[in-house]
Amino acid sequence: MNIYDIAACSGVSIATVSRVLNNSPSVSPKTREKVLRVMQQESYTPNAFARGLGLNSMHMIGLLCTDVSDTYYAKAVSLVEKRLRKDSYDALLCCTGNDPTDQKKFLQLLLSKHVDAVILIGSAFKEDAQNAYLAQAAKEVPVVIINGLVELPGVYCVLCDERNAVRQNVHSLLHQGITRILYLYDVLTYSGCQKRVGYQDGLAEAGLPEMPELTVQVPKSIPEVRDAVAALLKDGPSFSAILASEDLIAIGALKALQNAGLQMPVIGFNNSILAQCASPGLTSVDNMLEILCPTAVGLLEKLLSGEPVPQKTVISSRLVERETFHAN
Amino acid sequence: MNIYDIAACSGVSIATVSRVLNNSPSVSPKTREKVLRVMQQESYTPNAFARGLGLNSMHMIGLLCTDVSDTYYAKAVSLVEKRLRKDSYDALLCCTGNDPTDQKKFLQLLLSKHVDAVILIGSAFKEDAQNAYLAQAAKEVPVVIINGLVELPGVYCVLCDERNAVRQNVHSLLHQGITRILYLYDVLTYSGCQKRVGYQDGLAEAGLPEMPELTVQVPKSIPEVRDAVAALLKDGPSFSAILASEDLIAIGALKALQNAGLQMPVIGFNNSILAQCASPGLTSVDNMLEILCPTAVGLLEKLLSGEPVPQKTVISSRLVERETFHAN
DNA sequence: TTGAAAGCGGTACCAT
DNA sequence: ATGGTACCGCTTTCAA
Numbered sequence: 001m002n003i004y005d006i007a008a009c010s011g012v013s014i015a016t017v018s019r020v021l022n023n024s025p026s027v028s029p030k031t032r033e034k035v036l037r038v039m040q041q042e043s044y045t046p047n048a049f050a051r052g053l054g055l056n057s058m059h060m061i062g063l064l065c066t067d068v069s070d071t072y073y074a075k076a077v078s079l080v081e082k083r084l085r086k087d088s089y090d091a092l093l094c095c096t097g098n099d100p101t102d103q104k105k106f107l108q109l110l111l112s113k114h115v116d117a118v119i120l121i122g123s124a125f126k127e128d129a130q131n132a133y134l135a136q137a138a139k140e141v142p143v144v145i146i147n148g149l150v151e152l153p154g155v156y157c158v159l160c161d162e163r164n165a166v167r168q169n170v171h172s173l174l175h176q177g178i179t180r181i182l183y184l185y186d187v188l189t190y191s192g193c194q195k196r197v198g199y200q201d202g203l204a205e206a207g208l209p210e211m212p213e214l215t216v217q218v219p220k221s222i223p224e225v226r227d228a229v230a231a232l233l234k235d236g237p238s239f240s241a242i243l244a245s246e247d248l249i250a251i252g253a254l255k256a257l258q259n260a261g262l263q264m265p266v267i268g269f270n271n272s273i274l275a276q277c278a279s280p281g282l283t284s285v286d287n288m289l290e291i292l293c294p295t296a297v298g299l300l301e302k303l304l305s306g307e308p309v310p311q312k313t314v315i316s317s318r319l320v321e322r323e324t325f326h327a328n
Numbered sequence: 329m330n331i332y333d334i335a336a337c338s339g340v341s342i343a344t345v346s347r348v349l350n351n352s353p354s355v356s357p358k359t360r361e362k363v364l365r366v367m368q369q370e371s372y373t374p375n376a377f378a379r380g381l382g383l384n385s386m387h388m389i390g391l392l393c394t395d396v397s398d399t400y401y402a403k404a405v406s407l408v409e410k411r412l413r414k415d416s417y418d419a420l421l422c423c424t425g426n427d428p429t430d431q432k433k434f435l436q437l438l439l440s441k442h443v444d445a446v447i448l449i450g451s452a453f454k455e456d457a458q459n460a461y462l463a464q465a466a467k468e469v470p471v472v473i474i475n476g477l478v479e480l481p482g483v484y485c486v487l488c489d490e491r492n493a494v495r496q497n498v499h500s501l502l503h504q505g506i507t508r509i510l511y512l513y514d515v516l517t518y519s520g521c522q523k524r525v526g527y528q529d530g531l532a533e534a535g536l537p538e539m540p541e542l543t544v545q546v547p548k549s550i551p552e553v554r555d556a557v558a559a560l561l562k563d564g565p566s567f568s569a570i571l572a573s574e575d576l577i578a579i580g581a582l583k584a585l586q587n588a589g590l591q592m593p594v595i596g597f598n599n600s601i602l603a604q605c606a607s608p609g610l611t612s613v614d615n616m617l618e619i620l621c622p623t624a625v626g627l628l629e630k631l632l633s634g635e636p637v638p639q640k641t642v643i644s645s646r647l648v649e650r651e652t653f654h655a656n
Numbered sequence: 657t658t659g660a661a662a663g664c665g666g667t668a669c670c671a672t
Numbered sequence: 673a674t675g676g677t678a679c680c681g682c683t684t685t686c687a688a
Contacts, residue, residue: 002665013675018667028673045440049386050665052377053680058386058441063421067406071601074402078395081423090441093391093421095409112373113386113418222604251605258607273399276550277579277605279586330681341659346683356657378681381664 001044010038021046052114060090061300062110064103065121068095071247071272072289073122076146079293080119087301089116096123098187104133117142117300122189142303144296147287148190151311156303158296158313160287162191162269163198165317169243169267169285170202178241178265179208182232184253185245186220195245195269213237218249225252226259233260241265247274247284254278254324266324281322291315329372338366349374380442388418389628390438392431393449396423399575399600400617401450404474407621408447415629417444424451426515432461445470445628450517470631472624475615476518479639484631486624486641488615490519490597491526493645497571497595497613498530506569506593507536510560512581513573514548523573523597541565546577553580554587561588569593575602578610582652594652609650619643 003021007014012031019027020035027035038044052058061084068074081091092115096103103123110118118141131150137143138154145157173181183199185192200210214237218225225248232239233256241264242257244250250268257264268275271286292315299309331349335342340359347355348363355363366372380386389412396402409419420443424431431451438446446469459478465471466482473485501509511527513520528538542565546553553576560567561584569592570585572578578596585592596603599614620643627637 004665014666015668015675015677016673019674022667026673031673047381047665048441049377049380049384050680051667053375053381053665053682054667056377056680058377060420068396068409069403069406071399071402074399074405075397077402077421078397078423081396081421090437091421092388093405093409093419095406109418113376248601248605255607273576274602274605277576277602279583279607332681342682343659343661343684344657347658350683354657359657375681378664379683381666381681382683384664 001042002047006035006038006042006044009042010035056114057116058090058114059088060092060113060115062092062094062113062115062118063121064094064096064106064110064118064123066096066098066103066123068093070122071274072270075272076121076289076293079289080121080146080297083294083297087297100130104130107133107137111137111140115141116304117144119143119296119300120145120148122146123148142300144300144303146289146292146296149312150190156296156299156309156311156313158292158299159191159315160292161314161316162285162287163194163201165269165285165287165319166195166198166243167202167205169319170199171205173241173243173265174202174206174208176241176265179206180211180214180237180239180241182229182239182242182253183215183244184218184225184229184242184249185215186218186249192245199243211237214239218252220246220248222248222252222255225249226255229253229256230259233257233262239264242267244268246270247272247278247282250275250282250284250324251278254280254282267319271318271320275320275322278324280324283322283325284320286318286320288315288317329370330375334363334366334370334372337370338363384442385444386418386442387416388420388441388443390420390422390441390443390446391449392422392424392434392438392446392451394424394426394431394451396421398450399602400598403600404449404617404621407617408449408474408625411622411625415625428458432458435461435465439465439468443469444632445472447471447624447628448473448476450474451476470628472628472631474617474620474624477640478518484624484627484637484639484641486620486627487519487643488620489642489644490613490615491522491529493597493613493615493647494523494526494571495529495533497647498527499533501569501571501593502530502534502536504569504593507534508539508542508565508567508569510557510567510570510581511543511572512546512553512557512570512577513543514546514577520573527571539565542567546580548574548576550576550580550583553577554583557581557584558587561585561590567592570595572596574598575600575606575610575612578603578612578652579606582606582608582610595647599646599648603648603650606652608652611650611653612648614646614648616643616645 003014007017094106096106143155147159247268268282268284271284275282275284331342335345422434424434471483475487575596596610596612599612603610603612
């Protein structure tokens with residue numbers, strides 16, 4: 001069943017059928033009615049490829065995500081996809097992993113599929129070399145970055161003020177009289193850098209010196225973090241609170257503390273389900289995916305309909321206090 | 329840059345360019361070489377829509393998933409997507425939620441996009457009414473179900489023997505002298521049913537009567553499960569071990585036990601990252617997504633190239649013991 | 657081995 | 673308001 005058949009059955013031309021299909025106002029109600037009835041009867045579905053060829057769009061958005069199996073990114077993908085459906089966009093999912101070469105390859109791949117736009121979720125795009133590719137891509141279609149920042153024409157960023165979130169955490173710990181705060185992080189994506197700088201900000205504001213021995217990079221793995229923190233507890237510099245760039249990392253640290261029979265404030269990041277799973281419940285910074293994601297898609301919607309939108313949208317975080325917050 | 333331009337630049341016809349594009353053997357090495365060089369020079373990319381229109385395929389697979397924000401499904405989607413890329417298929421992601429109406433709507437949507445196949449991940453398709461839609465869909469494209477079972481022509485299932493997994497868990501608990509085992513579950517998808525039946529199997533084998541008061545349905549939410557289990561501990565039937573259909577549920581139960589100062593064997597399901605996050609570490613059944621997902625895509629690969637494949641592939645699970653396993 | 661040309665199923669412009 | 677028709681860019685059959 002194609003548009004020609006429908007045209008024949010309805011006794012009109014394919015042009016008219018196409019108009020009905022596209023809700024063109026210039027079709028008489030009677031004609032529209034008739035054509036629609038035939039479509040219904042024949043349970044006609046327009047061919048998406050033919051449509052794509054003509055319009056140069058299949059109403060698809062490319063989702064470039066480092067890793068959907070990660071709880072945080074999975075949530076972001078879920079929220080984005082749900083919001084995209086509202087505008088009847090389809091989501092083409094592309095998981096890149098952390099290799100920059102793959103990331104650019106997949107970006108290329110999405111463009112070759114003529115997606116209407118690309119949304120970056122947790123991408124590590126950060127170095128200039130990669131940004132060159134992003135810049136190129138952004139010339140072809142709008143690029144929206146969730147919780148990342150690349151200031152380039154055609155690239156729009158929606159992000160959470162994580163730097164300030166960490167700064168405030170430091171501040172509140174200092175307020176409890178804790179000055180030696182261990183900061184654990186894994187990768188230095190844009191987001192990763194912001195958090196670390198927030199940690200430094202917090203200390204600097206209180207006139208405290210930087211403590212490089214308390215800023216420790218760890219792999220994103222519970223047992224490895226646990227062991228690393230255990231080692232620190234044994235031989236390392238002393239500390240009496242822990243901030244982590246990720247819930248998972250915080251949980252690894254929590255395990256080390258438990259094994260050592262110690263208690264101290266531990267604050268994670270992302271407010272993921274993992275934070276709820278931990279015992280004691282992990283206090284965590286919520287970076288507001290529930291807001292970021294719909295906002296990002298909303299932006300895209302406007303962009304694609306030609307409306308102007310800000311290149312950068314920043315929202316603030318929210319601390320979710322659970323059992324690991326206070327000292328003693 | 330289209331195929332005509334490339335043809336012109338190479339001094340051949342578009343047919344020849346097309347042949348080169350599709351690795352047709354009937355092109356002389358010299359011609360092929362020449363055309364390829366031009367393509368390279370012009371950094372030509374064939375138009376995916378035009379290709380789709382001609383071939384009636386854009387080399388896309390529809391992923392029908394109830395909820396990617398769920399840790400378990402996210403992992404499945406991740407593994408499937410990764411494996412699909414190997415065969416250079418793209419993944420069109422569709423999150424349906426649990427409403428059967430939506431599920432059939434999205435299935436329809438994927439079909440209208442002419443995906444080459446559909447992979448169901450954690451779908452609740454179970455009732456006959458829905459199966460009618462599946463049957464219809466399976467007439468158009470192959471349907472592969474991961475960890476679910478629907479026996480219909482054109483539907484292929486790859487699943488884990490979860491029934492047996494639970495049976496064995498019951499068995500081993502009975503062996504430890506525990507006869508009163510609380511079974512917690514949330515939804516009765518195919519998988520959900522199998523697990524529950526496994527629980528019954530285990531008890532039946534030991535000649536124990538069914539204990540409906542120990543088979544409790546709970547919502548998939550840590551605090552709600554915690555409260556439900558706390559209530560059972562207070563006023564309910566006695567039990568001295570807990571089996572759950574999901575890690576998340578097991579963790580809720582664990583929290584209730586901790587609050588009550590109690591310890592008993594608790595076994596979760598899925599061996600998700602959540603199990604590692606819990607303290608004490610949650611013993612959990614691994615239902616082998618790492619095997620199921622690649623197997624499912626491998627099946628699809630064969631199907632799409634016309635090779636025959638079994639309609640049902642079952643693999644066995646693996647118990648991952650952590651701290652919550654043994655009594656005392 | 658190569659080329660010409662007829663689809664594939666729509667969109668959109670130009671007439672009427 | 674409606675119809676005719678030239679695209680869109682590729683695949684594939686048929687002839688040469």
